[in-house]
Amino acid sequence: MGEATIRDVARKAQVSVASVSRALNGLDHVSEQTRAKVAAAARDLGYVPHAGARSLSLARTNAIGVLLPDVHGEFFSEIVRGMDVEANRRGYLLLLANMHAGSAQAKAALQAMRGRVDALVVMAPHLDRAAISRALPQASRAVLINAPANVRSHSNIRIDNHAGVRAVIKHLKAIGRSRMVYVGGPSHNLDAQERAAAFASASSADERILASGDFSVESGNAAVRGLIEAGERFDAVFAANDMMAIGAIQALRAAGLRMPEDVAVAGFDDVPLAEHLELTTVRVRIAELGARALSRLITMLENGAAEPVSELHSPELVIRRSTVPNA
Amino acid sequence: MGEATIRDVARKAQVSVASVSRALNGLDHVSEQTRAKVAAAARDLGYVPHAGARSLSLARTNAIGVLLPDVHGEFFSEIVRGMDVEANRRGYLLLLANMHAGSAQAKAALQAMRGRVDALVVMAPHLDRAAISRALPQASRAVLINAPANVRSHSNIRIDNHAGVRAVIKHLKAIGRSRMVYVGGPSHNLDAQERAAAFASASSADERILASGDFSVESGNAAVRGLIEAGERFDAVFAANDMMAIGAIQALRAAGLRMPEDVAVAGFDDVPLAEHLELTTVRVRIAELGARALSRLITMLENGAAEPVSELHSPELVIRRSTVPNA
DNA sequence: GCGGGCCATGTAACCGGTTACGCTGCCGGC
DNA sequence: GCCGGCAGCGTAACCGGTTACATGGCCCGC
Numbered sequence: 001m002g003e004a005t006i007r008d009v010a011r012k013a014q015v016s017v018a019s020v021s022r023a024l025n026g027l028d029h030v031s032e033q034t035r036a037k038v039a040a041a042a043r044d045l046g047y048v049p050h051a052g053a054r055s056l057s058l059a060r061t062n063a064i065g066v067l068l069p070d071v072h073g074e075f076f077s078e079i080v081r082g083m084d085v086e087a088n089r090r091g092y093l094l095l096l097a098n099m100h101a102g103s104a105q106a107k108a109a110l111q112a113m114r115g116r117v118d119a120l121v122v123m124a125p126h127l128d129r130a131a132i133s134r135a136l137p138q139a140s141r142a143v144l145i146n147a148p149a150n151v152r153s154h155s156n157i158r159i160d161n162h163a164g165v166r167a168v169i170k171h172l173k174a175i176g177r178s179r180m181v182y183v184g185g186p187s188h189n190l191d192a193q194e195r196a197a198a199f200a201s202a203s204s205a206d207e208r209i210l211a212s213g214d215f216s217v218e219s220g221n222a223a224v225r226g227l228i229e230a231g232e233r234f235d236a237v238f239a240a241n242d243m244m245a246i247g248a249i250q251a252l253r254a255a256g257l258r259m260p261e262d263v264a265v266a267g268f269d270d271v272p273l274a275e276h277l278e279l280t281t282v283r284v285r286i287a288e289l290g291a292r293a294l295s296r297l298i299t300m301l302e303n304g305a306a307e308p309v310s311e312l313h314s315p316e317l318v319i320r321r322s323t324v325p326n327a
Numbered sequence: 328m329g330e331a332t333i334r335d336v337a338r339k340a341q342v343s344v345a346s347v348s349r350a351l352n353g354l355d356h357v358s359e360q361t362r363a364k365v366a367a368a369a370r371d372l373g374y375v376p377h378a379g380a381r382s383l384s385l386a387r388t389n390a391i392g393v394l395l396p397d398v399h400g401e402f403f404s405e406i407v408r409g410m411d412v413e414a415n416r417r418g419y420l421l422l423l424a425n426m427h428a429g430s431a432q433a434k435a436a437l438q439a440m441r442g443r444v445d446a447l448v449v450m451a452p453h454l455d456r457a458a459i460s461r462a463l464p465q466a467s468r469a470v471l472i473n474a475p476a477n478v479r480s481h482s483n484i485r486i487d488n489h490a491g492v493r494a495v496i497k498h499l500k501a502i503g504r505s506r507m508v509y510v511g512g513p514s515h516n517l518d519a520q521e522r523a524a525a526f527a528s529a530s531s532a533d534e535r536i537l538a539s540g541d542f543s544v545e546s547g548n549a550a551v552r553g554l555i556e557a558g559e560r561f562d563a564v565f566a567a568n569d570m571m572a573i574g575a576i577q578a579l580r581a582a583g584l585r586m587p588e589d590v591a592v593a594g595f596d597d598v599p600l601a602e603h604l605e606l607t608t609v610r611v612r613i614a615e616l617g618a619r620a621l622s623r624l625i626t627m628l629e630n631g632a633a634e635p636v637s638e639l640h641s642p643e644l645v646i647r648r649s650t651v652p653n654a
Numbered sequence: 655g656c657g658g659g660c661c662a663t664g665t666a667a668c669c670g671g672t673t674a675c676g677c678t679g680c681c682g683g684c
Numbered sequence: 685g686c687c688g689g690c691a692g693c694g695t696a697a698c699c700g701g702t703t704a705c706a707t708g709g710c711c712c713g714c
Contacts, residue, residue: 002386003441005670016694021672029692052388052442053670056379056699062439063422077404084425093439094423095390098411112389112420114330115379115700116443217603246603273600276544276573332700343664348702356662380700384669442670 004045013041024049055116063093064294065117067109069124070100075286079145082287083121086294092118110135119297121145121290129153143297145289146190153308155300157293160312161191164282165198167317168238168266171280175323177236177264183223183248184212185240195240195268209234213244220247228255235263236323242267242274242281249277249322264323278321289313331372340368351376382443390420391621392444394436396451397427402613406472409617410448417625419445437462446624448472448617456480470624472616473517480635482627484620487639488518491609492525494644495565495593498607502650504563504591510550510575511539512567522567522595536561540571547574555582562590563650569594569601569608576604576649591650605648616640 010017015034022030023038041047055061064087068076080096087094095117097109106124113120123145124132133153136142144156172180182199185192192215199208209232213219220239227234228251237252239245245267249259257263267274270283292313300306321327337344342361349357350365368374382388391414395403407423414421422444424436433451440447450472451459460480463469471483499507509526512519519542526535536559540546547566554561555578564579566572572594576586584590594601597610619640627633648654 006672007670017671018673018695019693022693025672029690031692034692048438048441050442050670051439052379052383053699054442054672056377056383056701057670057672059699061379063443076408080407080423081403084423088425088427093436093443096407096411096421096423098415100415111375112378114375115377115381116390116420217600250603273544333702334700344701345665345703346663349663352702358662361662377700380669381702382669383671384700384702386669 003050004047005050006047008045009038009041009047012045013037061116061118062091063095063117064297065095065097065113065120067097067099067106067113067120067122067124070098078286079123079290082290082292083294085287086291086298090295090298092294092298107135119143119301121293121297122147141301143293143300145293148190149310152310155296155308156310157289157296158310158312159191159284159289160314161194162198163312164268164284164315164317165195166202167315168268168280168282169199169202171317171319171323172236172238172264172266175260175264178207179209179234180207180236180238181209181211181224181227181232181234181248183220183237183239183244184210185244186214187212189215192240199238213239213247215241215243217243217247217250220244221251222247224248224251225254228252228257237263237265239265239267242269242271242279245279245281245322246273246277249279260321260323260325266323270318274318275320278327280320280323280327281318283316283318285313285315330377331374332377333374335372336365336368336374339372340364388443388445389418390422390444391624392422392424392440392447394424394426394433394440394447394449394451397425405613406450406617409614409619410621412614413618413621413625417622419621419625434462446470446628448620448624449474468628470620470627472620475517476637479637482623482635483637484616484623485637485639486518486611486616487641488521489525490639491595491611491642491644492522493529494642495595495607495609496526496529498644498646498650499563499565499591499593502587502591505534506536506561507534507563507565508536508538508551508554508559508561508575510547510564510566510571511537512571513541514539516542519567526565540566540574542568542570544570544574544577547571548578549574551575551578552581555579555584564590564592566592566594569596569598569606572606572608572649573600573604576606587648587650587652593650597645601645602647605654607647607650607654608645610643610645612640612642 006017006020010020013020015038019030019034020038023035024042066083084094095113099106099109120142122142124147129148129151132147132151136154142154144151144154146158147156180203184196209227211223211227213223220243224237237248239248245265248265252259252263259265265279267279267281270281274281319327333344333347337347340347342365346357346361347365350362351369393410411421422440426433426436447469449469451474456478459474459478463481469481471478471481473485474483507530511523536554538550538554540550547570551564564575566575572592575592579586579590586592592606594606594608597608601608646654
């Protein structure tokens with residue numbers, strides 16, 4: 001025995017389905033008496049409108065689809081949290097799908113969303129421009145997050161990695177550091193690529209030492225330990241993310257080097273732990289990025305189409321004791 | 328101009344909608360010729376089936392609703408990730424909703440899910456038994472996570488906090504510790520309550536010192552610093568979560584105490600950082616908890632109803648150097 | 655040669671809502 | 685007293701799929 005439908009309510013209240021619909025949705029042209037009868041019948045039957053059917057006839061779902069790659073941990077969680085908050089605030093639900101594998105799965109996920117969502121937020125660092133414009137619906141129904149900068153077909157909200165890196169380098173130079181180690185992230189990661197490129201273009205060959213890791217604490221530790229053991233001299237370490245910076249700090253401490261006096265350390269992301277470790281870093285408000293993407297999308301939906309816009313989120317430099325003693 | 332519908336495809340392929348449906352769903356009783364015509368027409372029109380309409384007529388959505396409280400960070404993300412992986416594996420989508428405020432919002436979220444999902448995963452530590460059985464659909468369509476143990480109306484998947492705490496205490500005693508500090512979590516948190524109760528029942532008054540924090544690093548640091556300054560003697564610290572354990576370690580280090588020789592430290596949760604800090608802790612596989620909940624739900628859906636089951640997830644003690652020097 | 659059965663296909667009802675449109679009855683203005 | 689307008693309500697079409705049932709053609713066995 002299934003749940004009650006609007007026709008059951010209509011029968012019980014002795015009115016037509018149209019009146020039930022009007023009454024429950026608070027529309028005009030319904031007498032107070034009818035309204036009351038309907039409300040009573042609905043309550044008695046425990047009637048809950050069938051959102052699926054409603055969407056079908058309204059051609060509107062009040063849901064936003066979110067397509068994410070297989071990101072682990074912090075980033076994934078924060079971005080979803082930000083979207084969730086904003087969705088909740090504006091009365092939308094989030095339909096989540098991950099695409100672990102290649103574009104075949106992405107396509108399947110996209111298809112599964114058809115008719116269940118009003119629009120999409122897609123985070124697809126590994127899809128190229130052609131794939132994106134082929135698979136996605138019109139521009140007004142989708143927003144990309146951290147897609148390659150050259151995508152122009154859809155709105156694209158990105159982190160300004162260049163600005164963040166430049167800010168760190170400027171800060172390190174301002175405090176008199178002249179020989180910086182840069183610990184890069186995994187080369188397949190778009191943010192890692194952008195940060196590395198920014199570092200390369202904002203520093204000169206004689207003031208930098210390049211190392212690389214995979215965004216893990218251990219890889220940061222290993223990279224810096226290796227340089228110390230190799231006898232390299234440097235007065236600053238800039239890791240492409242906070243986790244590697246934490247590893248770097250461990251390595252410095254193990255080698256008996258003082259921070260920041262001997263070596264200043266900076267990271268990128270401002271994970272919650274960075275504050276407790278007093279790590280200078282670049283604050284990327286990931287949740288805000290997600291909230292922003294969703295907000296933009298909903299606004300586009302409600303105000304009708306608009307030109308696709310590429311929006312850069314400028315991160316903020318947070319100076320702490322890992323670079324400035326009395327910060 | 329909207330997207331193509333099944334009737335458009337039928338018209339273009341010069342067959343009936345029934346044949347299109349059968350062909351695209353790979354059913355029998357369709358000639359190869361028709362199948363090909365339909366496939367061609369669908370491709371030409373860029374036809375994507377309308378999942379919403381499909382669900383309506385099938386009375387099946389292939390989606391699972393997830394209702395979460397306003398949890399921040401790690402826990403939220405891990406549990407969603409675990410569910411997502413499992414959902415993906417079994418061909419389901421996840422519909423996410425948060426209930427920030429009270430039960431009014433929870434009710435609204437539940438209603439919004441009607442007709443869009445086949446079943447629900449509800450994490451509702453603050454809802455009591457009555458509220459749960461009133462608001463939720465039949466038992467076979469919902470699984471709870473970390474609901475109070477006395478809820479019997481629905482399946483309930485919980486972390487076995489008691490077992491985890493007992494394992495830690497047993498371990499600490501086995502390595503000869505006889506005076507333990509317990510740093511409890513915030514009293515409104517269900518896990519904190521259970522862990523505190525377990526600690527109280529598994530230790531005796533003369534071997535424990537109670538302190539409390541709020542699950543943050545800083546609160547763990549403050550609690551232990553306070554005890555040291557007050558001149559308390561102890562040879563072990565057991566924090567109700569890893570974050571506070573990290574704070575405790577900072578405080579011990581600042582006081583010049585050796586770990587584990589002078590004071591052994593243990594936490595709870597096994598956050599990623601615990602491994603790098605070599606912290607003995609209780610591993611709670613949160614993602615696995617989410618995956619398990621989803622898996623159970625889908626199995627119930629597909630095999631028809633079953634008795635509601637309360638499942639306890641036994642966490643695992645992970646011994647590291649914060650308690651055993653050569654671990 | 656004829657009837658039964660099966661296969662391919664089409665028609666139309668149905669899922670559970672919304673809503674255009676038509677009808678009735680009442681009111682007020684002339 | 686008549687008519688236009690509007691409030692209240694109901695009927696039925698529609699959203700875009702699936703599918704029960706009907707139909708017609710063909711093959712086969714007798």
